[in-house]
Amino acid sequence: AQKVTQAQTEISVVEKEDVTLDCVYETRDTTYYLFWYKQPPSGELVFLIRRNSFDEQNEISGRYSWNFQKSTSSFNFTITASQVVDSAVYFCALSEVGDYKLSFGAGTTVTVRA
């Protein structure tokens, strides 16, 4: 069975602060994908990144960066120099190779105050 845990329910920061979102997962599969999605108040889930289990390289995209550590089953997400527009709920998700069904964590609500 797959399980994704996002221990942080809510995080509140002041603009320009960095914020790190934790994600821990469980799976019996050796091959799998990890994802992060952003859900702004409009409700639509916006795809941010996909990482496959064979690729442990960290990735940076603008102000976003991701740290994948297979040894600790973690896939953490950092927003550098946060902005008000980053305020949203962020979901970590896991899928098996094959059917690609997403198992989501409970989400972390990020509030960035001006």
Next chain:
Amino acid sequence: EAGVAQSPRYKIIEKRQSVAFWCNPISGHATLYWYQQILGQGPKLLIQFQNNGVVDDSQLPKDRFSAERLKGVDSTLKIQPAKLEDSAVYLCASSDLLGGNTEAFFGQGTRLTVV
């Protein structure tokens, strides 16, 4: 490129009534998913289609929920009769798995309130 379209955006019904949601996926996406998102939780998969065939409906409460994708494009999700605990956002997503792309693209969802 147009995204995943869903309608209606909001629906309020009384318990024991029926309701239907519609989804139009991204053009060319053979895989379509329906997820249920209860307030404060992550989305949970209800059903997955590949073209017009069901891949997985193990989490669909089949005594009251049904879904179809007759022509392999649009899909409808129906609840009959609705219960209070069905209040949630119903998200439709599509992906181009057959084309080797695993990212799922989501619509804005239908927010259902059962009173």
